[in-house]
Amino acid sequence: MTDLTALTIAEARDQLKAKAITAAELTGAYIQAIEKANEALNAYVVTTPEKALEMAKASDTRIAAGNAGALEGIPLGIKDLFGTEGIHTQAASHILDGFKPHYESTVTANLWADGAVMLGKLNMDEFAMGSSNEKSYYGPVKNPWRARGSNADLVPGGSSGGSAAAVAARLCAGATATDTGGSIRQPAAFTGTVGIKPTYGRCSRWGIVAFASSLDQAGPIARDVRDAAILLKSMASVDAKDTTSVNVPVPDYEAAIGRPLAGLKIGIPKEYRVAGMPEDIEKLWQQGIAWLKDAGASIVDISLPHTKYALPAYYIVAPAEASSNLARYDGVRYGLRVPGKDIIEMYEKTRATGFGEEVKRRIMIGTYVLSAGYYDAYYLQAQKVRTLIKKDFEDVFHAGIDAILTPATPSAAFGIADQDMAADPVKMYLNDIFTVTVNMAGLPGIAVPAGLDARGLPLGLQLIGRPFDEETLFQTAHVIEQAAGKFNAPKWW
């Protein structure tokens, strides 16, 4: 029998339905693959093989009874940010030591209701703050990809680095992830996988550990565009438990795949051509434009004049919201407690020990910009700039643009413990320069692999859509995928 972990979700779904394979066999194959690979890649922080097999057997029973769900028997990895009842949920932070929620996040509950199987919890940057997955309490994740002829370890991107690495290394059929400034799309681009951040309000945030509430959105990382569409259909819902969940029915995203592009207008924003961008990325972008033109789309040059201000505005808004959201980690209600001589000292020692450097840095920035005397200069100014960033997009969509094509990242994956990135936090933040605008405006964005650079590392293109028009993104990304082909990391682990 061929390796079952090689099947996409769509292929596994068909084979399960045809009873050519069982869910227990499929899950067993992934459990074995994880056992062999996880020590090298560090993608999972916790595996749940017994629960997985139990869920798979239940799937087989439902398949036999003829009432299979949309994801029946499909083994998934879950980012450690999602609350999973009775199972390790720590946002890869020391401060949530031992936390096992007594509830299930809406997104994961939706997946289980559709029959999916949980393989375990995936590594990530602590509290989803990072672009390299080096900021995890559980240590860095290694990218399954290496430069041609090199055995140097590369980062998988972040914060959903465990999700991206697990999908690329076939340690799950697909994974949940979250994206606050690019945390789905940047790791997807670094690992040759597909990641979509849906419109703000499309997936419920209920039960997901909060980072920056006005920006956080859940979405899938998958091996191809079709699998991403299948996963998003199950993850998305209208949820009374999230006040920002939008009351719009969830369409059948898979049905959008294969629709012709004729008549679509694709915008190319000149502001995304940044100084110092590698030639490989400029070439990739031009190639993407050519593919879409060949497929019948019309290409329109557009301007999004406030693009360069998105990242600095983000580094005010996101830390401000984080400083407020993370106030709850006080050593009283859950997780770590470090004793002190009084309650203040207990708080201060607990938080000093429990949070990593990057998280502390962002809490400090957030506390500072919200503090008396600085609120107007920083936070209010940033929220006004955010209005202008959103208006840039509204203007081009109003002028008839259906989707916008940009590079996904300004570089391919970089090395673990890169000295430049370690020395300067702002340098690390620049990873999100093309993705963060989308979060600031609440729009959907998809990263799709489009080629390899000169060293053989994957590069992605990003498509940005109108609010709640994920369908156009799947439709267009699929055309790029068809033209570019799929990219698999040569196995070294």
Next chain:
Amino acid sequence: MSVDISTVKRVAHLARIAVSEADAERMTGQLNAILGFVEQLNEVNVDGVEPMTSVTPMAMKKREDLVDDGRKAADIVANAPIHEENFFVVPKVVE
């Protein structure tokens, strides 16, 4: 704008994060790098621009004012580092 080490210590205390002298010194440099980076926002003309309060144009959702959850004190304290009879236990706060 930039911060000095005493401001960093004050902010750390507001954020309830214990910092050593060396931590505070290191953070001062890093925070100033970030504050230097965000400084460019001042170039933007925001006259007459409303600050964003919601990316989605929607009215705040409301629900019936009724009790539909609760009576799960044991669940709520289950993850506390120290709890007794459904109470969180903290160091003495009032003398």
